[in-house]
Amino acid sequence: MDALIGLWEWLGENLIIVQILIKIVVIVAPLMLCVAYFTYAERKIIGYMQTRIGPNRVGPKGWLQPIADAVKLMFKEIILPTAANKTLFLIAPLLTLGPALAAWAVFPFQEGLVLADVNAGLLYIMALTSVGVYGVIIAGWASNSKYAFLGAMRSAAQIVSYEIAMGFALVGVLVAAGSLNLGDIVRAQQGEGGLFNWFWLPLLPLFLIYFISGVAETNRAPFDVAEGESEIVAGFHVEYSGMPFAVFFLGEYANMILISALTALMFLGGWLSPFPASWVDGVPLLGDGMHWLFLKTLIFGFFFLWLRATFPRYRYDQIMRLGWKVFIPITIVWILVIGLAVIYQMPWWFD
Amino acid sequence: MAPFKPFQDDRSQYPEKRADGTLDIDLSSGKYLKLWQGPQHPGITGNMSVELTVCGDEVVEGKTHVGYLHRGFEKLMERRTFIQCFPIVCRICVPEPDFNEYCYAAAVEELAGIKVPEKANWIRTLILEMGRINSYLMYLGGQAGAFGMGVIGQWTTYVRDLMLDRFEELTGARIYHMFIMPGGVRDGLPDGFEARMEETLQEIESTLQDVYEAMFCNAIYKKRAVGVGYIDPALLDSYGVTGPTARAAGVAKDVRRDQPYLVYPELDFEPVVATESDIYARSDVRRRDLLVSIDLIRQILVRMPKAGPVMAPLPNVLHWKIPRGETYVRGECSRGEYGYYLVTDGSGYPRRVNVRGPSYTHAMALLERFIVNVNIADVAGLMVSLHTYPPEIER
Numbered sequence: 010m011d012a013l014i015g016l017w018e019w020l021g022e023n024l025i026i027v028q029i030l031i032k033i034v035v036i037v038a039p040l041m042l043c044v045a046y047f048t049y050a051e052r053k054i055i056g057y058m059q060t061r062i063g064p065n066r067v068g069p070k071g072w073l074q075p076i077a078d079a080v081k082l083m084f085k086e087i088i089l090p091t092a093a094n095k096t097l098f099l100i101a102p103l104l105t106l107g108p109a110l111a112a113w114a115v116f117p118f119q120e121g122l123v124l125a126d127v128n129a130g131l132l133y134i135m136a137l138t139s140v141g142v143y144g145v146i147i148a149g150w151a152s153n154s155k156y157a158f159l160g161a162m163r164s165a166a167q168i169v170s171y172e173i174a175m176g177f178a179l180v181g182v183l184v185a186a187g188s189l190n191l192g193d194i195v196r197a198q199q200g201e202g203g204l205f206n207w208f209w210l211p212l213l214p215l216f217l218i219y220f221i222s223g224v225a226e227t228n229r230a231p232f233d234v235a236e237g238e239s240e241i242v243a244g245f246h247v248e249y250s251g252m253p254f255a256v257f258f259l260g261e262y263a264n265m266i267l268i269s270a271l272t273a274l275m276f277l278g279g280w281l282s283p284f285p286a287s288w289v290d291g292v293p294l295l296g297d298g299m300h301w302l303f304l305k306t307l308i309f310g311f312f313f314l315w316l317r318a319t320f321p322r323y324r325y326d327q328i329m330r331l332g333w334k335v336f337i338p339i340t341i342v343w344i345l346v347i348g349l350a351v352i353y354q355m356p357w358w359f360d
Numbered sequence: 361m362a363p364f365k366p367f368q369d370d371r372s373q374y375p376e377k378r379a380d381g382t383l384d385i386d387l388s389s390g391k392y393l394k395l396w397q398g399p400q401h402p403g404i405t406g407n408m409s410v411e412l413t414v415c416g417d418e419v420v421e422g423k424t425h426v427g428y429l430h431r432g433f434e435k436l437m438e439r440r441t442f443i444q445c446f447p448i449v450c451r452i453c454v455p456e457p458d459f460n461e462y463c464y465a466a467a468v469e470e471l472a473g474i475k476v477p478e479k480a481n482w483i484r485t486l487i488l489e490m491g492r493i494n495s496y497l498m499y500l501g502g503q504a505g506a507f508g509m510g511v512i513g514q515w516t517t518y519v520r521d522l523m524l525d526r527f528e529e530l531t532g533a534r535i536y537h538m539f540i541m542p543g544g545v546r547d548g549l550p551d552g553f554e555a556r557m558e559e560t561l562q563e564i565e566s567t568l569q570d571v572y573e574a575m576f577c578n579a580i581y582k583k584r585a586v587g588v589g590y591i592d593p594a595l596l597d598s599y600g601v602t603g604p605t606a607r608a609a610g611v612a613k614d615v616r617r618d619q620p621y622l623v624y625p626e627l628d629f630e631p632v633v634a635t636e637s638d639i640y641a642r643s644d645v646r647r648r649d650l651l652v653s654i655d656l657i658r659q660i661l662v663r664m665p666k667a668g669p670v671m672a673p674l675p676n677v678l679h680w681k682i683p684r685g686e687t688y689v690r691g692e693c694s695r696g697e698y699g700y701y702l703v704t705d706g707s708g709y710p711r712r713v714n715v716r717g718p719s720y721t722h723a724m725a726l727l728e729r730f731i732v733n734v735n736i737a738d739v740a741g742l743m744v745s746l747h748t749y750p751p752e753i754e755r
Contacts, residue, residue: 055510055511058511059510059511059514059515060514060515060518061514155393155395156395159395159736230508231508231580233508234737237508237737238402238403238508239402239403239505239506239507239508239740239741240403240736240737240739240740241736242401242402318510318511319511319574319578320509320578320580321504321507321508321509321575321578321580321581321584322507322508322509322580322584322737323580323583323584324583324584324735324737324738325417325735325737326417326735327583327584
């Protein structure tokens, strides 16, 4: 054990690149596993909501289903449409998956457990979640297909407008926490009130708008007009098959997990325990820890699936109306409210 | 809510009309896009296609194309004996095959002068109402699915499967029953059928309550369906619209009440009517009609004669010749007026069979007329709301 710790410190001093690569693998490998089993959870949960069983054939209780799906997609032929722009066609899925993974670099899992503890973390996250739309636009353009093109146009307009509502919701968090560092945002939610000290209560409208915008940002139901099945077949990825399609798929689910985790981090206190520290002093598992973050992320992940099973799809113009005429005005008003609360040091949260 | 009127604010993008009445659509201008929906498209009911010319997100012109599913039923029947036609007619409409059997059998009976026993008429009515429930359950799932709500389809498919179990018990088959024969029906009710039917009906009612809460009370479904796909009631007659689509526009057309057949005069029911004539009204009329059908089945099971023959004696069907004549038999199926026009010439084969299916008028002329000015996203919902089945368009 001491030798391992010694090796790790030696790596940090002499071969920092190798140390960072190891850290990246330690974050990305479990993340990909989570993505795989998130698809399994989706099929199971929606199956039960629809009076079905869901996958139950591959392995015990269907647990190997995601692995089987991945293997199947890997061995499938990659069909390149003859009139497609081949370079852009193959780059597009990578542009969707890349930012969804890169955003985890500044994500604090626990006190001190973060790959890059940068002070502009929130800005970095906002930048990266916006880059994902390029993958969708380029995919729709490069496919040279009418349905893909329509899907790309819808997606571009939708993501750009919800980016604004999302950004304003995060400005509220920034004002409340007084920092762009994600770790500091969580620490600002610490207090004697337990879960009542978290930001979800003073920032309730922003919390709801952030999560709903996140659903729209990831193109999930009821905002899945970019791939609306009964309207434009599969939207931007209608021409994709095999591994490029799987990469799109991974990107979508990685984005969902990212949005869930960010919501947990910024409004539900990240790794903080819902119980006041004085109550659970010394009780195992009830104190602060990474497992709380995991649990909160799971809850939001479940909301994504629940929404998909419950709601029909919005029409495209209705989505734009909701974004511009409802969400953005509410966020702007609430930023003013929060600003006043911070200035006058409203007790419990900002004193 | 006022009918949905696109291009209300800005009509500058809309194509001008030429002198001959056609639209001045220049595809090379880049303003318009040709978009084919179908024959393989998840939003289209069955194998037909719609050729849309879109401007932005609005449809400026729509053309329906059928013929992908033509199997020549009417022509086939001209070379089959009268009894051999039964396995063919039920394939004309998959979700509700019994209506074809009834209409064809009634036409044959009328020309051959066969008197159907009283109990057979009750069982026929029961079968037709069961088929209507099946068809409506499929429709509700399809309507929700066209708006991206998969859960309703799964729920209704489950209760439809229970109804198929009752069909299997009664007729021995799940989809194509071939139970209604000239002269009556093949058999009476099995033992304990009434109790099991009651259980199934209760299951359907409770699922319908869930569907009502999850779909009809859903804010997004209302947003998508209310005021969309408005059909002007003044145009109903010129387009030959019947059934729930006409009843949703405030016209209480129902063949079961207007020209009663079978035992409908003895049953107690009122046609369901709505006035909004949009997608929501059409789906709601069908949901309430389902409740009427459930009530009718309960009445039938209580008032049906317990004993008696179910089949009139037939001549040797292999050498069965029907005297020269012609007749038209109609009934109210789940989509509208369904009719069979049968001509016989005294030989052992029908001279001509013509099927009047409501899908033909609804899915072709009506759809072409009302698809204009609709958003691309609503095309599938509008098409499903007319409740058409392509096999019935191309007999």
